[in-house]
Amino acid sequence: MSKKISRRAFLKGSITIAGSVAASATGVSTATALTREKKEPLATLIDISKCIGCEECVYACQESNADKYPNPEKPYPEMFPKRVPIEDWSQKRDVTDRLTPYNWLYIQHATAKVDGEERELTIPRRCMHCDNPPCVKLCPWGAAKQEDNGLSRIDSDLCLGGSKCKTVCPWDIPQRQTGTGLYLKLLPALAGNGVMYKCDRCYNLLEKGEVPACIEACPEDVQTIGPRSEILEQAHALAKEMNGYIYGEHENGGTSTIYVSPVPFDELNNNIEKGDGQAHFEKVENKMASGNNIAKAMLIAPLAGIAAAAGKFYKAAKEDE
Amino acid sequence: MKKKINIQSCLYGITFFFITLSGFAQMPIFKRYYISDIPGLGWLADFYITHLMHYMFAGIFMGLVVYSISNFIVLKTGFIQLTRDMIIKIVIFSGLILTGSLMVIKNFSGTPFSNGMVIALDILHILFCMALLFFGVYQLIKRKKELLSG
Structure with a gap:
């Protein structure tokens, strides 16, 4: 290392490095500004104590979303390799005891003790509409999207049915139908396997200022929809009133589906x-948090590069003296 | 001096390998094509692990690029001259870093990117990656031809 460095070159180098550090700092503040919330998302409150399990919400959901359901073309293309499963629900459209591409909401049953009495509780289950949904953020094609009002949905015109959204979903919500969608026009034997379907919280009704079909149809007013902060306020008041428990507020870093139950959720x-197709009530850590924490730490990487170069430059300057 | 350049090239090589591997693992292909069935490669089917890995190697890659640029500006070492191949590489690297950085920002809660922009970023990032792979193959062939022709 005998490169000659003049005082002028040293000053020039120092200014360059300082400029790079400043540019990195600007990048950090831009990133922070871009991640700010635009507007408050809508959330739903589900009061489990009110649900009577009549399934009115299930049928309303099916009726309202019937035109979004797949009409797969048969015979399905041969897929390679043979292990790729054909998932065909087109002949089982009337299944209502789990999630399917034709059933985006179902009623779950549990027997639990409420105020010392054994009681059967019924619970509407569907997509939780996470605040930072892994299904949307990790979809490799942008086929899953999150609307400004917080709902997440899958674009059936873009989805290739790779099922990554289901794998990364903490509740395994999206369900696949083979033999439909874009993959048929690309490489049906080698890539893709249909389209993934899940609750889109009736985005088309919300756009018209109406409420989702399941909420509208419920005879017991089990569900309420509103701005998330208001829904959380209501949920806490309700939980306090019934001495109950809340699920969905912190799960996966926060969701827009808040359950209030008279019995603990682990019970x-x-x-x-x-x-498969039947969601749990386990505690769920924030799935996107680790990646996003590493992303914040990554901002140090360019600074480390600059520091290493500055060290090398300083060493060379010292040697020249 | 020569040894240091080799360490840098070695770091670039390792980073490229893992960043490409973890990048391709973001698509649901390794399980489908039995690659994650190979003993020791099961983690390739875990999208969260490969996602973290992609981020970590992206950070190392950015650090290396910034180090190379700083060296070039300050010490005038590293790149001897800006050849056509070098310019192509710079364009591809810049594209990968820009689209990748925006995708990292997208993954935070409440990002304001439209769905159209997210799709464009996904496609552009894959295209830049493919361009880098094809360019790497082209350079290998070119170098081999040059060696053969003496």
């Missing part, structure tokens, strides 16, 4: 049927 979780 409910032990008493419900769980499995």
